[in-house]
Amino acid sequence: MYSKGFKPLAAASAVTLSASLILVFFYAPLDADQGFVQKIFYVHVPMAIVALCGFVAGGVMAIRHLRSGDPSWDLRSYVAIHMSIILGLGVLVTGSIWARASWGHWWVWDEPVLVSFLVVFLLYCVYYPLRFSIEDPERQARYSSVFAITAGAFVPLNFVAVRLAEAYTHPRVLSQTGGSLPGEMRLTFLVSLAAMALLFVTLWKLELTAKHAAMELKRLRRRLADRQPAAVA
Amino acid sequence: MPALPLDEAGKYVAGAYVVFLTLIVVYVAIIGAKIARIDREVTELNELLEGEE
Amino acid sequence: MIGTAATILRKDLRIELRTKESVPAMTLFTITVYVLFHFGLDRDSLDGALAAGVLWVTLLLASVIGVSRLYASEREQGGVDALLLAPVDRTALFLAKAGALLLFLVAVELVAVPAFAILLLGPGLGGALPELLAILVLGNVGVAAVGALVGALAAETHARELITPLLLLPLLVPLLISCAQATEPLMRQDQGPEDLGRWLGLLTLYDVVFVLLSVAVFDYLLED
Numbered sequence: 001m002y003s004k005g006f007k008p009l010a011a012a013s014a015v016t017l018s019a020s021l022i023l024v025f026f027y028a029p030l031d032a033d034q035g036f037v038q039k040i041f042y043v044h045v046p047m048a049i050v051a052l053c054g055f056v057a058g059g060v061m062a063i064r065h066l067r068s069g070d071p072s073w074d075l076r077s078y079v080a081i082h083m084s085i086i087l088g089l090g091v092l093v094t095g096s097i098w099a100r101a102s103w104g105h106w107w108v109w110d111e112p113v114l115v116s117f118l119v120v121f122l123l124y125c126v127y128y129p130l131r132f133s134i135e136d137p138e139r140q141a142r143y144s145s146v147f148a149i150t151a152g153a154f155v156p157l158n159f160v161a162v163r164l165a166e167a168y169t170h171p172r173v174l175s176q177t178g179g180s181l182p183g184e185m186r187l188t189f190l191v192s193l194a195a196m197a198l199l200f201v202t203l204w205k206l207e208l209t210a211k212h213a214a215m216e217l218k219r220l221r222r223r224l225a226d227r228q229p230a231a232v233a
Numbered sequence: 234m235p236a237l238p239l240d241e242a243g244k245y246v247a248g249a250y251v252v253f254l255t256l257i258v259v260y261v262a263i264i265g266a267k268i269a270r271i272d273r274e275v276t277e278l279n280e281l282l283e284g285e286e
Numbered sequence: 287m288i289g290t291a292a293t294i295l296r297k298d299l300r301i302e303l304r305t306k307e308s309v310p311a312m313t314l315f316t317i318t319v320y321v322l323f324h325f326g327l328d329r330d331s332l333d334g335a336l337a338a339g340v341l342w343v344t345l346l347l348a349s350v351i352g353v354s355r356l357y358a359s360e361r362e363q364g365g366v367d368a369l370l371l372a373p374v375d376r377t378a379l380f381l382a383k384a385g386a387l388l389l390f391l392v393a394v395e396l397v398a399v400p401a402f403a404i405l406l407l408g409p410g411l412g413g414a415l416p417e418l419l420a421i422l423v424l425g426n427v428g429v430a431a432v433g434a435l436v437g438a439l440a441a442e443t444h445a446r447e448l449i450t451p452l453l454l455l456p457l458l459v460p461l462l463i464s465c466a467q468a469t470e471p472l473m474r475q476d477q478g479p480e481d482l483g484r485w486l487g488l489l490t491l492y493d494v495v496f497v498l499l500s501v502a503v504f505d506y507l508l509e510d
Contacts, residue, residue, distance in 0.1 A: 036242035040249040047253070066506050090256050094249040101245035123456035126449060133443035143439060146503050147453075150435065153499050154457055157492060161460035164488065165467060203260060210264050213271040220278040227282075 006205055013198040020192040028188040037101040042188060044094040046196035047087050048113055052155060054084030054200060055124065059152020062145035074141040077148050079207045081127055083200060088121045112163040119158055123151055287375045294382035299389065301359050308355045309393045312348040316398040319344045320405050331408035338469035341402050345395070346429070346458055350451045352390050353433040356383055357441045380434055380504040384497075387437075388430035395422060407473065414472035417479045421468045424489040428461045428496060435500040438507045464489040 024042045031038035058081035065073035095114040100106050109115055130147055134140040302308055323340050324330070332340055399422070403411045411418065433454060440449045468485035471478060 036246055039246045043249055043253045066503075086256065086260065090253055093252050097245050097249045097252070101242060119456050119459045123453070126452045126456075129445055130439065130443060130449055130453065133445045133449070139442060142506050143442065146439060146506055149503055150439075150457070150499060153495060154460075157460050157495060161463040161488060161492075164484070165463045199257065203257075203264075206261070206264050206268075210268050210271070213268055213275065217271050217275055217278070220275060220282065224278055224282060 002209055003205060006202075006209070009198070009205065010202050013195065013202045016191065016195040016198050020188070020195040023188040023191055028185050029182070031185075034102055037098065040094060040098040040101065042192040043196075044091060044098055045113070045189070046193040047094065048091045048117060049193060050196045050200050051084045051087035051091055051117075052120075052159075053197075054080050054087065055120065055155050056152050058084065059149045062148035062152070065141065065145045066149075071138075071141055074145055075211055076204075076208065077145060078131075079204055079211065081124060081148060083204055083207065085121070085124050085127070087200070088117060088124065091117050092121060110166055112159070112166045115166065116159045116162045119162070120151075120155055123154065127151075287378045288381075290375060290378035291381040291385070294379060295385045298359065298382065298386040302386070302390070307358075308352050309390050311355075312351050312390065312394045313397050315351060316344050316348045316394065317401050317405075319347065320402060324406065329406075332406050332473075333408040334474045335466070335470045337407055337473040338466045340406065341399075341469065341473075342425075342462055342466045344402075345391075345398065345425075346455065346462060348394060348398070349387075349391060349429050349433055349458075350454055352387055352394075353437045353454055354447060354450050356387055356434065356437040361441065376505045376508065377501050379508070380438075380500055383437065384430040384434040384500070387433045388426050391426045391429060395426075409473060409475050409477055414477050414479065417472055417482055418469065420482075420486060421465055421489070424486060424493060425461060425465045428489065428493045429458065431493065431496045431500050432457050432461075435496070435504070438504065441508065460492050461489065464492065 020042070024039055028039075028042070030036060058077045061073050061077035061080060065071070065077060092114070095111065095117070096106050099108045099111065099114070107114075127144065127147060131140055131144045134143055320340070323332075323344075327336075327340075329336075399411075399418075436450060436454045436457065440446045440453060443449055464485045468479075468482055468489070471480035
């Protein structure tokens, strides 16, 4: 059921995740400005980076799908995007918590990462209604891939535009999101980033396994129905 | 920006990490349960099909 | 290919001239929204960032109407299938649709922009007109390209009217940012362009990316 590399991958994710948690709370020094609140940065920013990469990866897989016509690429693309949307929700929630803790408001417009994410999240939420309102499965996959590619190209453009705009209305020092990190913080951040990336790939493979299993089940049911129409549960 | 005192800040940091870990746990639980259920049904169906052959 | 595109474009323009559906609706819509803003904001005149924002948001919302109707003739008369029987270059179809939307937008703006200047704009338009035209042209190209793509994407779904705005508007955010930021200094009391190059550059990048992307990807839509 599980592909060969899965168990070591899952183990590696668990180990890296634990390592990053230990580093965050016992190794990384307290930030001079923000104090303990800055610790949120180690979960919020890696989630954002991995989610953005997930969206772009979903777009790349969609390109493979369109060029090859192979539906398994569409499945991979769908799962990548699906997970990135969930991560994106996490980015918005943790970002909001950070904003509340740092600046007293549940939302701030002068954090370009957060604002970009809101736009990207709103866009990708349309993926589901678009996908599931097309009935023909081949067409559904094709149109979803077109969306994934368009949205994937949109993500970097949007990020640039929002950042440029915020530089105007809210000039601020970008050091909070990793302009230049002292050594211990940088190590902690990189480990957290690695943990998040490994986690994403593990869960991506996990969900793909589930989807393949579901398809296998459907196939078996159909075979059974072909032989004994009455016996199908 | 003045740093929040540890007890206040702690709530927020804990909140953020709890959100993150909850997402993972819930996700894994849902998918794990789905796989387990499908696994069971697949073995059942396989036995049924073999019984026919 | 250009020939095919021109033929399809001519057909769409002829239909629009006959039925007069999209352009008058879009124009009426923009003016109505200006009135809404007057009451909603409780302001007699706007300037600067507020003016730029109202102008551009209204235009983008109006474009949603245009995009929703863009493939209507194909849908209603089964036209897409007819097009597909003949080996028509999808790129030609995209160029025609984007071209139509572009021309509709220009037609709407010919009325909507002066209307905005009369109804809501505090400082006059005169001094900044050439710069504003440049922004409008580049902005329209972007909206036309993205609109033609989104229209085709949403064409096959039942929930077309719902999906079109939800898909179109987030995609237009970078365009909105560039246009509004570029327009804002033109609408201040002491008007004069500021950093126009930067925003026009971003707009051009956006336009290039989305025109190329749409052309590349359009072949996979409206297929059968």
